[in-house]
Amino acid sequence: MEEKLKESLNELAERTAGQARPGLAEDIKHRIPHKLVRHRGGLDTINIIIDLRVNKLTAAAVIIIAMILLAHFFSSRDTPGDSIFQDSKMLVQYILGTRVGGSDLLAVRSRYESLVEKGEQAVYYGDKADLKDGSAVLVQWRLADGQYKIISGDLQEKTVSAEELIKLQAEMLKKKIK
Amino acid sequence: MEKNTKSTEQKVGLAHLRGEQDDAAKREERLEERRDSLTARLRTGDRSAAAELVDMHYEQIYVYMRRLGHDRQVSEDLTQETFLQAWRHIGQLRDGKALNGWLYRIAGNVSRLYWRKRQGKEPTSVERVDVPESRGAEHDRVSRNEELARLKDAVARLPWKFRQAIVLHYMGHLTIAQAAEAAGVRQGTFKSRLNRALNILREQVV
Numbered sequence: 324m325e326e327k328l329k330e331s332l333n334e335l336a337e338r339t340a341g342q343a344r345p346g347l348a349e350d351i352k353h354r355i356p357h358k359l360v361r362h363r364g365g366l367d368t369i370n371i372i373i374d375l376r377v378n379k380l381t382a383a384a385v386i387i388i389a390m391i392l393l394a395h396f397f398s399s400r401d402t403p404g405d406s407i408f409q410d411s412k413m414l415v416q417y418i419l420g421t422r423v424g425g426s427d428l429l430a431v432r433s434r435y436e437s438l439v440e441k442g443e444q445a446v447y448y449g450d451k452a453d454l455k456d457g458s459a460v461l462v463q464w465r466l467a468d469g470q471y472k473i474i475s476g477d478l479q480e481k482t483v484s485a486e487e488l489i490k491l492q493a494e495m496l497k498k499k500i501k
Numbered sequence: 502m503e504k505n506t507k508s509t510e511q512k513v514g515l516a517h518l519r520g521e522q523d524d525a526a527k528r529e530e531r532l533e534e535r536r537d538s539l540t541a542r543l544r545t546g547d548r549s550a551a552a553e554l555v556d557m558h559y560e561q562i563y564v565y566m567r568r569l570g571h572d573r574q575v576s577e578d579l580t581q582e583t584f585l586q587a588w589r590h591i592g593q594l595r596d597g598k599a600l601n602g603w604l605y606r607i608a609g610n611v612s613r614l615y616w617r618k619r620q621g622k623e624p625t626s627v628e629r630v631d632v633p634e635s636r637g638a639e640h641d642r643v644s645r646n647e648e649l650a651r652l653k654d655a656v657a658r659l660p661w662k663f664r665q666a667i668v669l670h671y672m673g674h675l676t677i678a679q680a681a682e683a684a685g686v687r688q689g690t691f692k693s694r695l696n697r698a699l700n701i702l703r704e705q706v707v
Binding site for chain 2: 325328329331332333334335336338339341342343344347348350351352354355356357358359
């Protein structure tokens with residue numbers, strides 16, 4: 324029986340896989356960042372949260388508070404902040420789970436894609452954030468001087484410091500929790 | 502005379518087998534060297550290495566996603582997401598030997614996250630599994646189709662960790678050691694997951 328089951332699994336493997344679309348590899352290659360950056364922090368906060376099966380809102384609150392404390396502690400933008408930001412932006416992406424519509428979203432998305440093509444490490448929250456919230460961060464990317472450029476819900480491009488960005492993200496989360 | 506002929510044939514057969522084994526060992530060695538060099542280039546941030554990584558592994562990841570129960574479109578999206586995550590976490594890659602397992606682990610996390618976001622929704626398993634007609638009479642073909650469809654459904658309904666174990670080892674043909682590394686667990690844990698998964702499948706399919 325066991326042998327027959329294994330044989331069937333083998334046959335199923337052959338029949339269900341199929342071939343990938345020929346253009347898939349090229350699509351993926353187009354999304355290779357211009358600058359491959361090593362993730363310096365070594366701590367993958369999101370995976371830790373998932374592995375610990377902590378309630379995601381509780382975990383998010385703890386991490387956001389920790390990030391704000393860290394930002395104050397180091398009181399500089401060019402500190403271990405990079406890895407913290409890598410994690411925080413993934414966290415916000417993960418937590419804001421609702422999908423909203425909006426005709427302006429296409430324009431924001433296209434701006435984001437043009438940034439990525441230029442090699443900017445832009446992050447897009449447009450498919451998760453509330454478009455009606457004027458202060459919501461829809462896209463963010465880092466500038467050479469360590470500050471961040473954002474496109475907010477009112478569709479304005481603004482330059483903000485790392486601390487301001489954290490506050491904006493925390494606000495987004497707070498509204499989401501409410 | 503006949504004995505001599507048989508003995509010569511056996512020797513030729515053995516030599517041929519040894520030759521094939523040597524070739525396979527050399528191929529494996531070359532592949533390992535290629536992976537080592539690719540890993541070293543990835544760690545320095547070489548974009549051409551990233552493109553090479555895609556060429557070498559995108560089909561394998563796509564097929565992995567399909568076997569984990571995702572439909573074609575979702576499998577493509579998750580394959581792309583796997584590589585995006587890989588580039589974000591290049592610092593975690595240790596050496597060439599770990600490359601395959603590392604990529605599978607990322608793919609596994611991407612797939613698990615996807616299911617978790619869709620908690621409560623069953624994996625889609627609507628595509629038919631067709632056995633070619635040349636395999637036998639129409640009746641046999643229909644009956645085999647039904648068997649495989651039942652098995653596919655049972656695999657899709659397994660808890661994620663068990664499904665992953667079945668897909669990596671029995672459907673992806675990785676050894677226990679490779680599959681355990683790809684799942685990010687010890688071999689003992691992996692074997693226990695496999696056994697439990699097989700037990701569930703046996704109960705459901707029978």
